[in-house]
Amino acid sequence: MSLWEATLWTWLRCLFMAGSLLPVIARINHELNGVQQSQRKWVWGILLLPLLTPGFLVGYAYGRGLLALREWQWWNELAYLLLSTARWMPLGLLIVRLAPAAPLTPTGLHCWKLSQQRVRTWQGHLSDFETWISFGEGKKYLLAFGLLFLVTFHDFDLAALMGIQSWNVWLFDAQGAGMALNESLQRLIVPLLVQVGTLAPILWFAGRGWNLTNEQASQEVVFTSRFFLTGWSVLAGLGGCLVPWGLVIAEGSPGFTAIWRQGNQWLGLLQEGMNGLVAGGTSGCVAILVSRWICNGGTRSRKWSVRDLFLVPGLVGPLAIGLVMLAVFQVSWIARFSPLGLSWLLGLVIWLMPIGVLLQLGFRNQAVPMALHLGEILKQSSIGNQRRSGWRIWWKLRGDEWIWGIVPLVWWSYFDLTISSILAPPGSVSAPVRLFNQMHYGHSAMLSALTGGAVLIPVACLGMLLTVRRIWLRGGIQ
Amino acid sequence: MPKRSATSLLILPAVVLVITALWWLSPREDALVVYCAHDAEFSEPILQDFERQTGIPLVIQFDTEATKSLSLIQRIKAEKNQPRCDVFWNNETLGIIDLAEDSLLEPYKGTGYERIPEKYKDSEGRWTGFAARLRVVIFNKDLIKSLEATEAAILKLIEEEPKRFAIAKPLFGTTLTQYSAHWKEWGAEKLQAWHRQQHAKGIQEVAGNAKSKDLVAGGNCQAGFTDTDDYYVAVDAGKPVEMVPVRLNDGATICIPNTVAIVKGAKHQEEARKLVDYLLSAEVETRLAKSAARQIPLGEVDPQQVPSEVRDLMDEAEEGTDLRLLTSARRDCLEWLQKEYLQ
Numbered sequence: 001m002s003l004w005e006a007t008l009w010t011w012l013r014c015l016f017m018a019g020s021l022l023p024v025i026a027r028i029n030h031e032l033n034g035v036q037q038s039q040r041k042w043v044w045g046i047l048l049l050p051l052l053t054p055g056f057l058v059g060y061a062y063g064r065g066l067l068a069l070r071e072w073q074w075w076n077e078l079a080y081l082l083l084s085t086a087r088w089m090p091l092g093l094l095i096v097r098l099a100p101a102a103p104l105t106p107t108g109l110h111c112w113k114l115s116q117q118r119v120r121t122w123q124g125h126l127s128d129f130e131t132w133i134s135f136g137e138g139k140k141y142l143l144a145f146g147l148l149f150l151v152t153f154h155d156f157d158l159a160a161l162m163g164i165q166s167w168n169v170w171l172f173d174a175q176g177a178g179m180a181l182n183e184s185l186q187r188l189i190v191p192l193l194v195q196v197g198t199l200a201p202i203l204w205f206a207g208r209g210w211n212l213t214n215e216q217a218s219q220e221v222v223f224t225s226r227f228f229l230t231g232w233s234v235l236a237g238l239g240g241c242l243v244p245w246g247l248v249i250a251e252g253s254p255g256f257t258a259i260w261r262q263g264n265q266w267l268g269l270l271q272e273g274m275n276g277l278v279a280g281g282t283s284g285c286v287a288i289l290v291s292r293w294i295c296n297g298g299t300r301s302r303k304w305s306v307r308d309l310f311l312v313p314g315l316v317g318p319l320a321i322g323l324v325m326l327a328v329f330q331v332s333w334i335a336r337f338s339p340l341g342l343s344w345l346l347g348l349v350i351w352l353m354p355i356g357v358l359l360q361l362g363f364r365n366q367a368v369p370m371a372l373h374l375g376e377i378l379k380q381s382s383i384g385n386q387r388r389s390g391w392r393i394w395w396k397l398r399g400d401e402w403i404w405g406i407v408p409l410v411w412w413s414y415f416d417l418t419i420s421s422i423l424a425p426p427g428s429v430s431a432p433v434r435l436f437n438q439m440h441y442g443h444s445a446m447l448s449a450l451t452g453g454a455v456l457i458p459v460a461c462l463g464m465l466l467t468v469r470r471i472w473l474r475g476g477i478q
Numbered sequence: 479m480p481k482r483s484a485t486s487l488l489i490l491p492a493v494v495l496v497i498t499a500l501w502w503l504s505p506r507e508d509a510l511v512v513y514c515a516h517d518a519e520f521s522e523p524i525l526q527d528f529e530r531q532t533g534i535p536l537v538i539q540f541d542t543e544a545t546k547s548l549s550l551i552q553r554i555k556a557e558k559n560q561p562r563c564d565v566f567w568n569n570e571t572l573g574i575i576d577l578a579e580d581s582l583l584e585p586y587k588g589t590g591y592e593r594i595p596e597k598y599k600d601s602e603g604r605w606t607g608f609a610a611r612l613r614v615v616i617f618n619k620d621l622i623k624s625l626e627a628t629e630a631a632i633l634k635l636i637e638e639e640p641k642r643f644a645i646a647k648p649l650f651g652t653t654l655t656q657y658s659a660h661w662k663e664w665g666a667e668k669l670q671a672w673h674r675q676q677h678a679k680g681i682q683e684v685a686g687n688a689k690s691k692d693l694v695a696g697g698n699c700q701a702g703f704t705d706t707d708d709y710y711v712a713v714d715a716g717k718p719v720e721m722v723p724v725r726l727n728d729g730a731t732i733c734i735p736n737t738v739a740i741v742k743g744a745k746h747q748e749e750a751r752k753l754v755d756y757l758l759s760a761e762v763e764t765r766l767a768k769s770a771a772r773q774i775p776l777g778e779v780d781p782q783q784v785p786s787e788v789r790d791l792m793d794e795a796e797e798g799t800d801l802r803l804l805t806s807a808r809r810d811c812l813e814w815l816q817k818e819y820l821q
Contacts, residue, residue, distance in 0.1 A: 181556060275502075344503070
């Protein structure tokens with residue numbers, strides 16, 4: 001298979017995957033409105049489980065079983081599709097739920113249709129569809145489609161693990177076979193063009209005309225069946241999270257006691273976990289700052305600005321970013337003066353920026369404008385108490401936006417295997433990269449235990465962060 | 479006071495954060511940088527012992543399955559103007575010969591060099607082999623009772639049921655070494671025809687030797703090509719497997735040693751030499767023989783210290799083909815494989 005064919009095949013698969021997820025997201029979004037507010041966070045918790053379960057853990061857990069499928073390529077493809085859809089659906093759902101209100105409400109759109117009073121031809125349906133995409137709820141789904149296409153087009157670890165044909169696996173093999181860095185970079189133009197060609201119209205449509213001054217459409221509880229939501233949550237939660245975790249814990253439980261006795265194993269894991277957290281945390285924070293700066297570049301109606309060009313490099317995927325950064329940092333004067341680790345951080349920031357911007361676009365309408373305005377006025381007050389109150393209001397309204405903007409970025413960069421393995425300085429490898437290497441040689445109780453530990457490190461940090469936030473809010477906001 | 483956005487207020491803390499992160503991630507200046515392609519599970523304790531014994535701090539960069547996309551060999555080539563690696567511990571031979579031909583390695587003939595047989599080291603001392611593994615055919619005892627250790631018998635087995643025979647992608651690793659040996663022995667045309675024929679018939683091609691072993695151990699395939707270290711993983715896991723060494727027409731085995739070399743322009747030459755001597759010592763070869771990978775010592779060791787199954791393999795290793803003669807075959811074979819897989 002040539003690079004062109006591999007890219008085309010990946011493109012078709014990603015379009016299919018992103019497209020087929022949209023009705024699923026629409027259905028789950030609808031049924032989610034039938035869930036009581038008090039129960040929603042639990043439902044969200046279950047829905048997000050597959051997204052938060054790292055791909056390498058899923059791949060490790062299913063690895064041996066999936067190997068038997070390789071003789072039947074289509075079954076293998078199907079297994080990959082199922083695991084990927086379970087993993088990425090919550091991301092699309094998040095975008096649809098967090099996106100600002102569309103310029104036209106469903107009622108407004110219906111009135112517009114009635115006002116057209118025309119015979120229902122295919123041109124009329126096309127016009128309705130265009131209006132729905134440009135001004136109606138379709139904008140949210142278009143944004144979700146773009147993001148799903150982006151993440152599935154970049155997916156590498158699960159595809160490589162399952163022997164799935166994709167452009168980045170092709171490039172991976174080519175590099176392993178000794179293709180020169182320069183030639184690899186030239187070959188990258190093919191997938192880059194395909195990706196940009198797909199995403200550019202989506203971003204153009206999705207990026208304009210948001211109703212940023214209005215609040216999100218009401219998400220009141222409405223009676224509806226919850227059959228699909230329940231079914232999806234159970235199956236995706238089991239297949240995408242609980243079964244892999246169960247397999248790892250079952251296999252790793254004898255290993256926990258063994259490594260508990262060998263203190264250096266835990267210390268090594270903690271050291272490598274810290275490497276991952278330092279790189280992930282720093283790049284996540286920088287990426288969110290740059291993303292906000294990019295988002296502030298347009299006007300309130302989100303017109304394009306030159307700052308948006310900063311997103312383009314991030315669209316080429318982690319493998320390409322890693323290779324390009326390596327080439328750039330080999331230039332003698334850069335190599336001489338740049339500190340080791342800078343290319344790694346920069347690579348992660350570039351990769352995270354497009355996702356950061358999409359998250360920012362989603363968060364934009366979440367704050368209550370009146371309260372925010374009040375907070376802004378109070379922040380400028382010359383009276384200390386009022387100024388402090390202003391900052392507290394700001395934190396209550398905007399703090400969560402920062403936290404939930406940074407946390408997913410840190411999570412993804414901590415578990416990144418591609419950029420980190422190419423660019424991490426000698427001796428500073430992160431825990432997931434190290435364990436992924438060992439997973440290649442098979443399963444063992446100790447490896448399973450260490451894998452569990454590597455995932456628990458960022459979970460523990462997140463737990464601490466949320467505890468601090470809760471204490472702060474309880475103490476600060478009366 | 480001019481109004482400032484929260485984003486601009488956070489620029490200074492962000493800069494501080496980046497500087498702190500760079501400090502955390504930077505390796506020690508005085509540390510000896512080792513690029514290691516051998517499995518971390520086996521190599522790390524040995525390198526840690528060297529640190530303890532000599533007090534020389536090490537920074538180790540392991541090869542990973544993910545960085546096969548940019549293996550350590552290519553990394554050394556890429557860094558040739560600004561070398562970061564001092565010592566390269568490779569897990570095969572042909573790649574390091576490639577580096578030597580590109581004049582990227584420093585000659586060194588220390589105490590360890592002398593105890594290694596001639597055909598497993600470079601005559602100029604740019605690299606030296608140690609602790610080898612054999613290329614083998616692993617087979618599932620539940621599916622095949624026995625297998626004759628001849629090239630003809632193995633080829634017949636593949637011909638009969640290619641869909642039940644596993645092989646790693648020959649673009650890299652020890653499968654590429656095996657292909658290079660066949661390229662030299664059979665000639666380009668015969669190997670190309672054989673390769674295309676088996677692929678057309680559905681031979682089970684997988685990403686690596688470990689997966690080839692897994693397919694056989696799990697009963698999905700009746701046999702497959704792999705290396706002795708992967709074979710012993712299956713044996714230790716209690717799988718019903720057996721193996722015979724791959725033999726070429728002239729009866730030679732394919733014995734692939736680890737290799738060690740000092741990179742040209744290394745900043746810590748003296749410390750690098752100490753590490754090379756240490757790795758080429760009988761002590762390290764014995765340790766690697768005792769490890770789960772059962773690496774075969776090439777130099778003289780105390781036979782009583784070596785596990786019996788490794789002692790059996792030592793005779794086969796002595797019959798290994800001279801890999802130094804495969805350099806041009808490897809180059810031509812790889813060029814063809816790149817066209818076959820990547821065009």
